[in-house]
Amino acid sequence: MRCACIDIGSNTTRLLVAEHAASAFEPVIQERAFTRLGRVCRSGETVPPEIVAGLADVVGAQARQAREAGATALRAVATAALRRVANGAEVCAALGAAAGVPVELLSAEEEARLAFTGATWGCASEDPDAPLGVVDVGGGSSELIVGTRAGGVSWSRSLALGSGDLADTHLHSDPPSHEALAAIRAEVAAALAGIEVPPVVRAVAVGGSATSLSRLVGPLLDADTLTAAVDGLATLPAERVAIVHDLAVERVRLLPAGILVLAGAAALLGPLTVAEGGLREGVVLGLAAQSRSD
Incomplete structure (x- = not known):
């Protein structure tokens, strides 16, 4: 099963496409863009439209790359940078439109759970x-x-x-x-x-x-x-x-x-x-488990 995660972080926006079957986990694509979103995401402030547009281009391109690589499930998540701004939900909505899937603004607790899953899977x-x-x-x-x-x-x-x-x-x-x-x-x-x-x-x-x-x-x-x-x-x-x-x-x-x-x-x-894995691997493992149970 081929699944993908787009991780929109404070320093980078990353794509992981991986093949997962039983006990095997094989990365297919690992891409990174230094978007440095944290520089414009200060507590209580808003992310400027031009930054959102540029980030949407990156996220949209990574989503297309995931689908072209054969990913049957894609989850996009955002973390600390967008948790602390006033318009985090609106930014996630714009990025989701570019990706073709919702961008989920993870809580700190959910981020920790996914990072733990990915880090300890191996x-x-x-x-x-x-x-x-x-x-x-x-x-x-x-x-x-x-x-x-x-x-x-x-x-x-x-x-x-x-x-x-x-x-x-x-x-x-x-x-x-x-x-x-x-x-x-x-x-x-x-x-x-x-x-x-x-x-x-x-x-x-x-x-x-x-x-x-x-x-x-x-x-x-x-x-x-x-x-x-x-x-x-x-x-x-x-x-x-x-x-x-x-x-x-x-x-x-x-x-x-x-x-x-x-x-x-x-x-x-x-x-x-x-560790060999982290947040993105935790997301992909969760997608694979959900697909098997559906």
């Missing part, structure tokens, strides 16, 4: 009742999630910590200054202060920051690795890092902020492993 070797942690760092928010593969999410927190927002506020030089990195560390520490995360047997990280960071340091993100990664990014311009590690320069400019959020989460949950 953990088949784990005890289904073992508590697992998931950290999902996005452009406009980050989610800390705990649950089990058997029972789903039992605890979650959505934090107003996003790599895009933090970068826009603090990272104004290339490479980033030590003062800017210190300011981000302080903001992350303040947001995480007092949060008590239930104990887990292991934790995984999802989102663009985590998957991009794995190209620099590998899949294990512990305190030493995360510190070294930030220190390294503070010594080289973004374009150089992008070339060496085959990353988009837009992602590299956001990466120091995302790493510092991951470091704060790792201090609560323990070392993180970069």
Whole structure:
């Protein structure tokens, strides 16, 4: 069964088309556009019409690509950026018209559930009742999630910590200054202060920051690795890092902020492993399950 998800985030708008059958999950198309919606989505404000029109073009093109690839089910979702603006519902309606399917404005709880499903689907070797942690760092928010593969999410927190927002506020030089990195560390520490995360047997990280960071340091993100990664990014311009590690320069400019959020989460949950799936995979798995039951 071939299903698709369009994920309209604060940094990027992404398309995943995947084939799912029994225990197999095979990505067919993975596309990304750096739309940086979070830059114009401030709390209580409205998204300008020209931004909506440009985003609608991207979403419409991705929806056509999904159908041309043979996707029989398509779900489009939006997250933190459009949750916090005054005209989020109207923007979703315009994007839905372009996509040919409704664009759902996910609650923080639904976003956490889908990210957990996608992140833990590949953990088949784990005890289904073992508590697992998931950290999902996005452009406009980050989610800390705990649950089990058997029972789903039992605890979650959505934090107003996003790599895009933090970068826009603090990272104004290339490479980033030590003062800017210190300011981000302080903001992350303040947001995480007092949060008590239930104990887990292991934790995984999802989102663009985590998957991009794995190209620099590998899949294990512990305190030493995360510190070294930030220190390294503070010594080289973004374009150089992008070339060496085959990353988009837009992602590299956001990466120091995302790493510092991951470091704060790792201090609560323990070392993180970069997961193979996340929100989009959770959406596709849900579509496949629904189609089988219909």
